[in-house]
Amino acid sequence: MQKTSKIWFNGKFVDWSKARVHVLNHTMHYGTGAFEGLRFYNTTNGPAIFQLGRHIDRWLYSAKCIYMKMSYSKKELKEAIINLIKKNKIKSGYIRPIAYYGHGPLRVNPTGLPIEVAIACWPWGSYLGDESAKLKVSRFVRIHPKSTFADAKITGHYVNAMLAVTEATSAGYTEAIMLDYKGYVAEGSAENIFIVKNNVIYTPPLGTILAGITRLSIMQLARDLGYKVKEKKLKLEDVKSADECFLTGTVAEVSPVGQIDKKDLKTQLGPVTKHLKQEFEKIVKGKNKKYYRWLEFVK
Numbered sequence: 001m002q003k004t005s006k007i008w009f010n011g012k013f014v015d016w017s018k019a020r021v022h023v024l025n026h027t028m029h030y031g032t033g034a035f036e037g038l039r040f041y042n043t044t045n046g047p048a049i050f051q052l053g054r055h056i057d058r059w060l061y062s063a064k065c066i067y068m069k070m071s072y073s074k075k076e077l078k079e080a081i082i083n084l085i086k087k088n089k090i091k092s093g094y095i096r097p098i099a100y101y102g103h104g105p106l107r108v109n110p111t112g113l114p115i116e117v118a119i120a121c122w123p124w125g126s127y128l129g130d131e132s133a134k135l136k137v138s139r140f141v142r143i144h145p146k147s148t149f150a151d152a153k154i155t156g157h158y159v160n161a162m163l164a165v166t167e168a169t170s171a172g173y174t175e176a177i178m179l180d181y182k183g184y185v186a187e188g189s190a191e192n193i194f195i196v197k198n199n200v201i202y203t204p205p206l207g208t209i210l211a212g213i214t215r216l217s218i219m220q221l222a223r224d225l226g227y228k229v230k231e232k233k234l235k236l237e238d239v240k241s242a243d244e245c246f247l248t249g250t251v252a253e254v255s256p257v258g259q260i261d262k263k264d265l266k267t268q269l270g271p272v273t274k275h276l277k278q279e280f281e282k283i284v285k286g287k288n289k290k291y292y293r294w295l296e297f298v299k
Protein backbone atom coordinates (compact mmCIF):
# COMPACT_ATOMS: atom_id res chain seq x y z
CA MET A 1 0.00 0.00 0.00
CA GLN A 2 1.37 3.36 -0.96
CA LYS A 3 1.04 5.77 1.90
CA THR A 4 -0.57 9.18 1.23
CA SER A 5 -0.32 12.37 3.23
CA LYS A 6 -3.67 12.67 5.05
CA ILE A 7 -6.52 10.58 6.45
CA TRP A 8 -9.90 12.07 7.28
CA PHE A 9 -10.53 11.08 10.90
CA ASN A 10 -13.65 12.11 12.83
CA GLY A 11 -14.07 15.31 10.84
CA LYS A 12 -10.43 16.39 10.64
CA PHE A 13 -7.53 15.69 8.33
CA VAL A 14 -4.71 14.02 10.23
CA ASP A 15 -1.31 12.73 9.12
CA TRP A 16 -1.41 9.16 7.80
CA SER A 17 0.81 7.93 10.65
CA LYS A 18 -1.33 9.61 13.32
CA ALA A 19 -4.66 7.95 12.42
CA ARG A 20 -4.51 5.34 15.20
CA VAL A 21 -6.94 3.23 17.23
CA HIS A 22 -6.92 1.85 20.76
CA VAL A 23 -6.30 -1.93 21.06
CA LEU A 24 -9.52 -2.27 23.06
CA ASN A 25 -11.77 -0.79 20.39
CA HIS A 26 -14.96 -2.81 20.04
CA THR A 27 -14.70 -3.36 16.29
CA MET A 28 -11.29 -5.01 16.57
CA HIS A 29 -12.68 -7.54 19.04
CA TYR A 30 -16.08 -8.22 17.52
CA GLY A 31 -15.92 -7.30 13.80
CA THR A 32 -18.45 -4.52 14.17
CA GLY A 33 -17.35 -2.03 11.53
CA ALA A 34 -19.22 -0.69 8.51
CA PHE A 35 -16.95 0.04 5.60
CA GLU A 36 -16.75 0.77 1.91
CA GLY A 37 -14.38 0.54 -1.01
CA LEU A 38 -14.47 2.98 -3.91
CA ARG A 39 -12.27 3.74 -6.85
CA PHE A 40 -11.46 7.04 -8.45
CA TYR A 41 -10.02 7.41 -11.92
CA ASN A 42 -7.92 9.91 -13.78
CA THR A 43 -9.99 11.63 -16.47
CA THR A 44 -9.41 14.65 -18.68
CA ASN A 45 -11.67 16.57 -16.26
CA GLY A 46 -9.61 15.63 -13.21
CA PRO A 47 -10.10 12.69 -10.83
CA ALA A 48 -13.59 11.14 -10.94
CA ILE A 49 -15.08 8.96 -8.18
CA PHE A 50 -17.18 6.10 -9.47
CA GLN A 51 -20.71 5.85 -8.01
CA LEU A 52 -19.94 7.98 -4.95
CA GLY A 53 -23.59 8.42 -3.95
CA ARG A 54 -24.38 4.71 -4.12
CA HIS A 55 -21.31 3.81 -2.07
CA ILE A 56 -22.26 6.30 0.65
CA ASP A 57 -25.82 4.95 0.68
CA ARG A 58 -24.51 1.41 1.15
CA TRP A 59 -22.11 2.61 3.84
CA LEU A 60 -24.96 4.23 5.78
CA TYR A 61 -27.08 1.10 5.29
CA SER A 62 -24.28 -1.15 6.65
CA ALA A 63 -23.86 1.16 9.64
CA LYS A 64 -27.60 1.06 10.33
CA CYS A 65 -27.54 -2.75 10.22
CA ILE A 66 -25.10 -2.80 13.14
CA TYR A 67 -27.10 -0.21 15.14
CA MET A 68 -24.64 2.56 14.47
CA LYS A 69 -25.92 6.11 14.42
CA MET A 70 -23.59 8.03 12.15
CA SER A 71 -23.22 11.64 13.11
CA TYR A 72 -22.37 12.73 9.56
CA SER A 73 -24.86 13.28 6.75
CA LYS A 74 -24.52 11.86 3.27
CA LYS A 75 -23.55 15.34 2.07
CA GLU A 76 -20.83 15.71 4.71
CA LEU A 77 -19.37 12.29 3.93
CA LYS A 78 -19.37 13.08 0.21
CA GLU A 79 -17.52 16.32 0.86
CA ALA A 80 -15.05 14.57 3.16
CA ILE A 81 -14.15 12.10 0.40
CA ILE A 82 -13.84 14.77 -2.27
CA ASN A 83 -11.68 16.97 -0.03
CA LEU A 84 -9.50 14.00 0.95
CA ILE A 85 -8.64 13.37 -2.69
CA LYS A 86 -7.85 17.04 -3.18
CA LYS A 87 -5.67 17.15 -0.06
CA ASN A 88 -3.69 14.08 -1.06
CA LYS A 89 -3.27 15.31 -4.63
CA ILE A 90 -3.58 11.87 -6.20
CA LYS A 91 -5.28 11.38 -9.51
CA SER A 92 -6.49 7.81 -9.27
CA GLY A 93 -6.75 5.09 -6.67
CA TYR A 94 -8.87 3.51 -3.97
CA ILE A 95 -10.90 5.03 -1.13
CA ARG A 96 -11.55 3.17 2.12
CA PRO A 97 -14.18 4.68 4.43
CA ILE A 98 -14.84 2.92 7.73
CA ALA A 99 -17.08 3.54 10.73
CA TYR A 100 -16.32 1.59 13.88
CA TYR A 101 -17.16 1.39 17.55
CA GLY A 102 -14.42 2.92 19.60
CA HIS A 103 -12.97 2.22 22.98
CA GLY A 104 -15.07 2.00 26.15
CA PRO A 105 -16.44 -0.69 28.47
CA LEU A 106 -15.66 -3.90 26.55
CA ARG A 107 -18.64 -6.18 26.12
CA VAL A 108 -20.45 -7.44 23.04
CA ASN A 109 -23.26 -4.90 23.27
CA PRO A 110 -21.82 -1.67 21.85
CA THR A 111 -24.53 0.65 23.19
CA GLY A 112 -22.99 3.87 24.38
CA LEU A 113 -19.63 3.45 22.70
CA PRO A 114 -18.24 6.28 20.57
CA ILE A 115 -18.61 5.87 16.81
CA GLU A 116 -15.41 6.69 15.03
CA VAL A 117 -15.28 7.47 11.33
CA ALA A 118 -12.23 7.42 9.10
CA ILE A 119 -11.59 7.73 5.38
CA ALA A 120 -8.28 6.96 3.69
CA CYS A 121 -7.25 6.85 0.04
CA TRP A 122 -4.19 5.59 -1.79
CA PRO A 123 -3.09 4.67 -5.31
CA TRP A 124 -4.11 1.13 -6.37
CA GLY A 125 -3.74 -0.44 -9.80
CA SER A 126 -5.16 -3.66 -11.22
CA TYR A 127 -6.12 -6.29 -8.60
CA LEU A 128 -6.60 -9.65 -10.28
CA GLY A 129 -4.14 -8.82 -13.05
CA ASP A 130 -4.69 -8.97 -16.78
CA GLU A 131 -4.86 -12.74 -17.10
CA SER A 132 -8.16 -14.54 -16.73
CA ALA A 133 -8.80 -15.60 -13.15
CA LYS A 134 -8.50 -19.16 -11.87
CA LEU A 135 -11.16 -19.82 -9.27
CA LYS A 136 -11.27 -22.41 -6.55
CA VAL A 137 -14.64 -23.46 -5.23
CA SER A 138 -14.30 -22.78 -1.54
CA ARG A 139 -15.08 -25.25 1.18
CA PHE A 140 -16.36 -22.26 3.14
CA VAL A 141 -19.99 -21.40 2.53
CA ARG A 142 -20.93 -17.73 2.17
CA ILE A 143 -22.48 -16.32 5.39
CA HIS A 144 -26.10 -17.28 6.00
CA PRO A 145 -28.55 -14.39 5.44
CA LYS A 146 -30.39 -15.28 8.62
CA SER A 147 -27.21 -15.02 10.69
CA THR A 148 -26.49 -11.44 9.69
CA PHE A 149 -27.31 -8.83 7.01
CA ALA A 150 -25.59 -10.64 4.16
CA ASP A 151 -25.97 -7.73 1.73
CA ALA A 152 -24.16 -5.24 4.00
CA LYS A 153 -20.45 -4.47 4.08
CA ILE A 154 -19.61 -5.28 7.68
CA THR A 155 -16.04 -5.99 8.75
CA GLY A 156 -16.85 -9.25 10.58
CA HIS A 157 -18.26 -10.78 7.39
CA TYR A 158 -14.78 -10.75 5.96
CA VAL A 159 -13.54 -13.56 8.16
CA ASN A 160 -15.61 -15.75 5.86
CA ALA A 161 -14.14 -14.05 2.77
CA MET A 162 -10.59 -14.12 4.15
CA LEU A 163 -10.75 -17.87 4.83
CA ALA A 164 -11.97 -18.51 1.29
CA VAL A 165 -9.48 -16.30 -0.55
CA THR A 166 -6.50 -17.38 1.53
CA GLU A 167 -7.31 -21.05 1.01
CA ALA A 168 -7.59 -20.41 -2.74
CA THR A 169 -4.51 -18.24 -3.27
CA SER A 170 -2.28 -20.42 -1.12
CA ALA A 171 -3.22 -23.34 -3.39
CA GLY A 172 -2.18 -21.33 -6.48
CA TYR A 173 -5.58 -19.99 -7.56
CA THR A 174 -6.42 -16.35 -8.19
CA GLU A 175 -9.61 -16.17 -6.18
CA ALA A 176 -12.23 -18.24 -4.35
CA ILE A 177 -15.81 -18.71 -5.34
CA MET A 178 -18.22 -19.35 -2.51
CA LEU A 179 -21.49 -21.21 -2.62
CA ASP A 180 -24.44 -20.17 -0.51
CA TYR A 181 -26.00 -22.32 2.23
CA LYS A 182 -28.26 -23.96 -0.32
CA GLY A 183 -25.36 -24.86 -2.60
CA TYR A 184 -25.97 -22.19 -5.24
CA VAL A 185 -23.14 -20.02 -6.49
CA ALA A 186 -22.85 -16.87 -4.37
CA GLU A 187 -19.77 -14.73 -5.04
CA GLY A 188 -16.02 -14.30 -4.71
CA SER A 189 -14.25 -12.96 -1.63
CA ALA A 190 -14.59 -9.42 -2.96
CA GLU A 191 -16.45 -9.77 -6.27
CA ASN A 192 -19.83 -10.67 -7.66
CA ILE A 193 -20.04 -13.26 -10.41
CA PHE A 194 -21.66 -13.28 -13.86
CA ILE A 195 -21.93 -15.87 -16.60
CA VAL A 196 -22.94 -15.64 -20.25
CA LYS A 197 -24.88 -18.43 -21.90
CA ASN A 198 -26.34 -18.19 -25.42
CA ASN A 199 -25.76 -14.43 -25.32
CA VAL A 200 -27.83 -13.99 -22.15
CA ILE A 201 -26.08 -12.63 -19.07
CA TYR A 202 -26.89 -14.22 -15.70
CA THR A 203 -25.93 -13.27 -12.17
CA PRO A 204 -27.14 -14.59 -8.79
CA PRO A 205 -29.96 -12.54 -7.20
CA LEU A 206 -29.56 -10.56 -3.97
CA GLY A 207 -30.15 -12.52 -0.80
CA THR A 208 -26.90 -14.26 0.02
CA ILE A 209 -24.46 -11.87 -1.66
CA LEU A 210 -23.09 -8.38 -1.16
CA ALA A 211 -25.19 -5.87 -3.09
CA GLY A 212 -22.30 -4.99 -5.38
CA ILE A 213 -22.31 -1.56 -6.97
CA THR A 214 -20.22 -2.68 -9.93
CA ARG A 215 -22.69 -5.57 -10.32
CA LEU A 216 -25.58 -3.10 -10.51
CA SER A 217 -23.69 -0.82 -12.90
CA ILE A 218 -22.75 -3.71 -15.20
CA MET A 219 -26.32 -4.99 -15.27
CA GLN A 220 -27.48 -1.51 -16.28
CA LEU A 221 -24.71 -1.06 -18.83
CA ALA A 222 -25.32 -4.48 -20.38
CA ARG A 223 -29.04 -3.74 -20.74
CA ASP A 224 -28.25 -0.36 -22.29
CA LEU A 225 -25.99 -2.15 -24.78
CA GLY A 226 -28.88 -4.42 -25.75
CA TYR A 227 -28.01 -7.57 -23.83
CA LYS A 228 -30.56 -9.59 -21.96
CA VAL A 229 -29.65 -9.73 -18.25
CA LYS A 230 -31.28 -12.07 -15.78
CA GLU A 231 -30.85 -12.49 -12.03
CA LYS A 232 -31.07 -16.20 -11.44
CA LYS A 233 -29.86 -18.76 -8.92
CA LEU A 234 -26.89 -20.50 -10.54
CA LYS A 235 -25.58 -23.98 -9.89
CA LEU A 236 -21.88 -24.64 -10.09
CA GLU A 237 -22.59 -26.69 -13.20
CA ASP A 238 -24.13 -23.60 -14.89
CA VAL A 239 -20.91 -21.71 -14.31
CA LYS A 240 -18.66 -24.55 -15.45
CA SER A 241 -20.63 -25.02 -18.67
CA ALA A 242 -21.09 -21.29 -19.40
CA ASP A 243 -19.84 -19.66 -22.59
CA GLU A 244 -18.21 -16.94 -20.51
CA CYS A 245 -17.71 -16.06 -16.88
CA PHE A 246 -16.51 -12.85 -15.25
CA LEU A 247 -16.25 -11.17 -11.86
CA THR A 248 -17.16 -7.62 -10.95
CA GLY A 249 -16.07 -5.46 -8.06
CA THR A 250 -14.69 -2.04 -7.26
CA VAL A 251 -11.17 -3.36 -7.05
CA ALA A 252 -11.46 -6.18 -9.60
CA GLU A 253 -13.53 -4.04 -12.02
CA VAL A 254 -14.57 -6.47 -14.79
CA SER A 255 -12.28 -9.52 -14.61
CA PRO A 256 -12.65 -12.53 -16.89
CA VAL A 257 -12.60 -16.01 -15.37
CA GLY A 258 -10.82 -18.74 -17.31
CA GLN A 259 -10.77 -21.72 -14.96
CA ILE A 260 -12.75 -23.25 -12.14
CA ASP A 261 -11.13 -25.92 -10.00
CA LYS A 262 -8.36 -26.37 -12.62
CA LYS A 263 -10.82 -26.96 -15.49
CA ASP A 264 -10.73 -24.52 -18.40
CA LEU A 265 -13.98 -22.76 -19.17
CA LYS A 266 -15.11 -22.44 -22.81
CA THR A 267 -13.48 -19.03 -23.10
CA GLN A 268 -10.74 -17.21 -21.25
CA LEU A 269 -12.03 -13.80 -22.30
CA GLY A 270 -15.27 -14.10 -24.23
CA PRO A 271 -16.72 -11.44 -26.56
CA VAL A 272 -19.46 -10.24 -24.19
CA THR A 273 -17.02 -9.93 -21.28
CA LYS A 274 -14.58 -8.09 -23.52
CA HIS A 275 -17.28 -5.71 -24.71
CA LEU A 276 -18.50 -4.93 -21.18
CA LYS A 277 -14.95 -4.56 -19.89
CA GLN A 278 -14.10 -2.07 -22.63
CA GLU A 279 -17.28 -0.04 -22.18
CA PHE A 280 -16.86 -0.05 -18.39
CA GLU A 281 -13.31 1.27 -18.76
CA LYS A 282 -14.51 4.08 -21.01
CA ILE A 283 -17.17 5.05 -18.48
CA VAL A 284 -14.91 5.13 -15.42
CA LYS A 285 -12.26 7.07 -17.31
CA GLY A 286 -14.84 9.73 -18.24
CA LYS A 287 -14.90 8.85 -21.94
CA ASN A 288 -18.65 8.26 -22.19
CA LYS A 289 -20.75 11.34 -21.43
CA LYS A 290 -23.92 9.29 -21.18
CA TYR A 291 -22.66 7.88 -17.87
CA TYR A 292 -21.32 11.08 -16.33
CA ARG A 293 -24.09 10.61 -13.76
CA TRP A 294 -22.07 7.71 -12.34
CA LEU A 295 -19.03 9.92 -11.80
CA GLU A 296 -18.28 12.61 -9.24
CA PHE A 297 -15.61 14.85 -10.66
CA VAL A 298 -13.16 16.23 -8.08
CA LYS A 299 -12.59 19.81 -9.05
Ligand code: PMP
Pocket residue numbers: 037161187188189190191192209210211212213214215248249250251
Ligand atom coordinates in the same frame (compact mmCIF):
# COMPACT_ATOMS: atom_id res chain seq x y z
N1 PMP B 1 -18.78 -9.14 -2.89
C1 PMP B 1 -18.00 -8.89 -1.83
C2 PMP B 1 -17.97 -9.85 -0.70
C3 PMP B 1 -17.22 -7.70 -1.79
O1 PMP B 1 -16.44 -7.44 -0.75
C4 PMP B 1 -17.26 -6.81 -2.89
C5 PMP B 1 -16.41 -5.57 -2.87
N2 PMP B 1 -17.06 -4.51 -2.24
C6 PMP B 1 -18.11 -7.13 -3.97
C7 PMP B 1 -18.84 -8.30 -3.94
C8 PMP B 1 -18.25 -6.19 -5.12
O2 PMP B 1 -18.95 -5.04 -4.71
P1 PMP B 1 -18.69 -3.62 -5.37
O3 PMP B 1 -18.92 -3.79 -6.83
O4 PMP B 1 -19.68 -2.72 -4.72
O5 PMP B 1 -17.30 -3.25 -5.06
